[in-house]
Amino acid sequence: MAATQFVVNGLLVGALFAGIAVGFALIWGVVDIINLAHGEMVMLGGYTSYWTLTLITGNAEGSPLLFLATIPVAIGAMFVVGYALQRVLVSRVIGTDIFLTLLVTFGASIAIQQLALQAWSANPRAIQVSFANPSLTIAGIVVPKMKLVAFVGAIVLTAALYLFLQRTRTGRAIRAVSQNPEAAALVGIDVERTRAITFGVSSAIAGGIxxxxxxxxxxxxxxxxxxxLKSFVIVVFGGVGSIPGALVGGLLLGSVEELVAGFISTRWTLAVSFSLLIVLLVVKPKGLFGEGVSE
Incomplete structure (x- = not known):
């Protein structure tokens, strides 16, 4: 029963990891860079929701509906941040040495961290969502309601991104740029604008998560x-450029981490995750669903 509880907890949290990794994979596939500032979009999205709820209620506490009302604000704010980051900074190093792009995005992540520290200090904060009963019990498995809401929210955001890429004109342009930027430009797609939108959409999903x-x-x-780091593991694990792969990879990573934390220690979670990544790359270099990391 304990193992089942850990797996359920892992699946609930793993959906959040997957949602974050999907945005990371999108930038990697379309803009062809590894965005080391992606995690900062998650952090800024959390703070945006926190301060929005504080503005509404006077503190970071509220009903589920009030909290959900802050999600569009976080998504919109992070789209603007991501779009601006690509236009102002990243666009200048696209097509150059890969180490330069890593250095630029790493520098952006440090700058954002320091600005956040100056603005909000290092004190941990959290949003308190009030429920009449904070958890459900199903067949002996305890399911916290907020984790269930977060799980559903992450799945909805991931599905919305997938439908956006498949069903909209902008989504098709993004996929075209991912496959062949030169050919996309020849048929009239504004490649730089599309890349900036990709950065914005990726950051928006991360902010919502x-x-x-x-x-x-x-x-x-x-x-x-x-x-x-977790996004990198999930994307390589699931396969670069695969949204279903990122979803499955996130759920697997969440389950493995919860099992390791429950049966061994939380100090071993990252070590086990990266060890599994190494084993997978040896056995299946293309990942579970991808077309190959080297591509």
Missing amino acids: GAFVATILNIQPQMGLIYT
């Missing part, structure tokens, strides 16, 4: 790095 993270975990300015 960050709002849910703030309800089940503490948020603080230096939290972004761990989510960037």
Whole structure:
């Protein structure tokens, strides 16, 4: 029974990891850079939701509906931040040496961290969502209601991104730029604008997930790095460029981490996650659903 409880907890949290990783994979696939500032979008999204709820209620506490009303604010704010980041900074190093793009995005992540520290201090904060009964019990398994809401929210955001890419004109342009930027430009697609929109959409999804993270975990300015690392593991694990792969990878990573934390220790979660990544790359270099990391 304990193992089942850990797996359920892992699946609930893993959906958040997957949602964050989907945005990370989108930038990697379309803009062809590894965005080391992606975790900071999660952090900023969490703070945006936190301060929006504080503005409404006077503190960071409220009903589920009031909290959900802050999600569009976090999504919109992070779209603007991501779009501006690409236009002002990232666009200048696209097509150059990969180490330069890593350095630029790493520098952006440090700058955002320091600005957040100056603005909000290092004190951990969290959003308190009030329920009449905070948890459900199903067949002996305890399911916290807020984790269930966060799980559903992460799945909805991931599905919305998938439908956006498949069903909209802008989504098709993004996929075209991902496959062949030169050919996309020849048929009239504004490649630079499309890349900026991609950055904005990716950051928006991360920001929306960050709002849910703030309800089940503490948020603080230096939290972004761990989510960037986990996104990298999930994207490579599921396959670069695969949204279903990122979803499955996130759910698996969440389950593995909860099992390791429950049966061994939380100190071993990252070590086990990266060890599994190494084993997978040896056995299946393309990931579970991808077309190959080297591509």
